[in-house]
Amino acid sequence: MTDAPPTGYACIQAYLKTLDGSPGVYRMLDEKQAVLYVGKARNLKARVSSYSRPSPQHSPRIARMISETRSMMFLTTKTETEALLLEQNLIKQLKPRYNVLLRDDKSFPNILVTGDHAYPMIRKHRGAKTTKGSYYGPFASAGAVNRTLNQLQKVFLLRNCTDAVFDGRTRPCLLYQIKRCSGPCVGHISEADYRQSVKDAEDFLQGRTTKVQSTLAAEMSKASEAMEFERAAALRDRIRALTHVQGTQGINPQGVTEADVIALHMDGGQACVQVFFIRANQNWGNRDYYPRTGSGAGAAEVLAAFIGQFYDNKEPPRQLLLSDELEEQDLMEDALAQKAGRRVQILVPQRGEKKDLVAGALRNARESLARKMSETATQGRLLDGLAEAFGLESRPERIEVYDNSHIQGSDAVGAMIVAGADGFLKSQYRKFNIKGDDLTPGDDFGMMKEVLTRRFKRLLKEDPDREKGMWPDLLLIDGGAGQVSAVRSIMTEMGIEDIEMVGVAKGVDRDAGKEEFYRTGQRPFALRHNDPVLYFVQRMRDEAHRFAIGTHRAKRAKSMSKNPLDEIAGVGATRKRALLAHFGSAKAVGRAGLEDLKAVDGINAGLAQKVYDHFHGQ
Incomplete structure (x- = not known):
């Protein structure tokens, strides 16, 4: 009979003889080898030693962590700073139970003033800073960026259209008509004057607002003296807009740059x-x-x-x-x-x-x-009510709701939204581009089968032990007994039979408030009209529908704006314009003969052959 491996303090003590005074990172693991805690130390031996015996300085949290420890792992580093950086990377990657963990860590948007065009554009930018230009930020949210961009448009009249749109315009757009753009695309402002506007905007973003205002005031005075009253009035409006911006920005500290x-x-x-x-x-x-x-x-x-x-x-x-x-x-x-x-x-x-x-x-x-604690308490009561109404064994901590959206089968997408104790978890939402080539257009069951199969196959691969909190406790399905039975069969095929599911079907009049609920092996039932749980279910279903429709619209808009010429290597904006101007449409380009293609200005024999081959499957 072999002795059981040491646990808790004894387990930790066993590692001390293998450690020295190097800086590094340590990991505490439980009996399933899941990471309980990641820590860093200036001296690994001294830090681990502090966990090797009971101490009044150990909080209940630390004592629980030690008692659950069954093994440890160590990584030495050259410096304690390097250990700190490694520790934070491992915490974000492993999400240990006893570590403090930042959730919802999204990137922040910036404002980009492009630097690769004679007339730079100004736009929102998120992600890696690979585009040439000047970046200003970060801003706390897309809303904060959009407000600032709106203000910059009013004051400095800079373009926000893409280079392709800019190069293809023959007359100014609506933004010019409402005095949000100076119309550089059609020559309504010189390159030098536009560059000055860009410089003024960048001065504003760098905090030099007083300089911008004095420059605009001097220009207005000069225009007035030259009796260019229309230009003077435009400059006056810009100064007023800038003053309004400064007055609505809130607290702008003078001593903190x-x-x-x-x-x-x-x-x-x-x-x-x-x-x-x-x-x-x-x-x-x-x-x-x-x-x-x-x-x-x-x-x-x-x-x-x-x-x-x-x-x-x-x-x-x-x-x-x-x-x-x-x-x-x-x-x-x-x-x-x-x-x-x-x-x-x-x-x-x-x-x-x-x-x-x-x-x-x-x-x-x-x-x-x-506010968060109040909302969480209310949400907790709703989840408890949901468990009672649907006869669940316990409160569902994670609810997933699925919906599909398409128009006669085209641009089909599936959508999943997630709700839990913290309300709607938007960072957990997922969209699915329906890939099934063998689906009949409009086959909602086929689409749902593809979405659920992809979703749960991924869960089975990434979290088979269900330890990461990504598995749902309840599925809400749009439909009645037939849909619930079909989804149950899909889940059974994958060997998943322990997740609760409820079908939500509109009543006979298709009215909100008359929903009927379906569970496997039970008679359909309804909730009273003013039941908070009913409103909660309606909100979740409506949120899934909103997310699915928004995803579908975005996909459809992208497919509508797609041009077959964009897929041909070597056909950039200039050659694309030349082909469209010569033939009238991409469809006409596809029908054109090789000699006709060679006759277009800027299209050489090699490129004409490439365009011809693209449309004729060669």
Whole structure:
């Protein structure tokens, strides 16, 4: 009979003789080899030793973590800064139960002023900065960017159309008519004057608003003296628009040029982190986050983990203004400076304008968390009511709702929305381009079968043990007994028979409020007209329908704007225009003979052959 492997303190003690004083990262694993916790250490042996015996300094959270530990893994690094960066990467990748984890970590949009055209365009940009030009940001949300772009259009009259649209215009668009663009596409403004407008816009984005206003005022005075009253009036309108922009931006700090203001509020084991973006002395929006607190971490640990993970894929600003002190502030500064390639200063301001900024962010964090907790409590009651109404064994923590959208089978898409204790989880929504070539147009069951098969095959591959929280507890299906039976058979084919499902069908009059609900092996039933659970189900079904229709419209718009000429290598915007101008349409280009194609200006014999071969399947 073999001895059972050591657990808890004894397990950890067994690793001490293999460790030295190197910096590095350690992982604690449970009996299934799932990662419980990832930590970093300046001295691995000393840090692991602190877990090897009971201590009054261990919180209940740490004591539980130690008791569940069955093995450990270690990675040594050259420096503690390198260990910190590796620790945050592993936490985001592995999502250990006892670590603080930042959720909903999306990238932020920027404003891009392109640099590869005589008349630069200004537009929203998200993702890698591969396009040539100047980037300004980050902004807290797409809404904040759109508001700023709208203001810039009013004041500086810059174009936002693509280069292809710009090159193909023969008369100005509606934006010119409503005084949101200066019409560079048709020569209504010289290249030099347009470049000056671009420079003024960039000065504004860099915070030099006083200089922009004085420049515009001088130009207006000069135009008035030259009796160019129409130009003077246009400049006056731009100055008024700029003044309005400055008056509606909210708090624009005078003494803070570039900083992120980060404030943490905790209550009842939950946390809210509020982030304000200050760039060029302007408030570019704010956003709240609700990190998972790792079963009871303290404020300093939550804030440090948030900052480390938040800037894992973002460039940190020159200053961070925090509501709480960090335990290893110098180490965090070194790690952020290494990412940014320059100094990053972390401050907990005690007075003045910076203190006021942090106080404002902290107030927002407190109010946001109170709202979140109230909404979560309400949502919890709805989920409990849902479990009772549908006879479920327990409250569903994750509900998935599916819908399809198409027009007579064309541009078909499937959509999945997710709801849970935190309401609609939009980051978990998924869309499915229907790929089945053998489907009959309009075959909703065939589409649903493809969507569910793809969804659950992926789950079976990526999370077979159902430990990552991505498996649903309940499926809501649009339809009656036939649809529920069909979905049940699909799931049975994949060996999944333990997920609850409910069919939602409109009543005989197809009226909202008269829905009937179907479960396998039970008679259909309805809820009373004013039941909150009924409204909750209607909201989920309507949200799935909205998401499916929006996805379908986007796909259809893309397919409608697609031109067969775009698929031919070597046919750029200029040659495409030449072909369309010569033949009138892409369809006519496809019917043209080889000699006709060679006759088009700018189309040589080789390219004509390539175009001909493309349309004739060669």
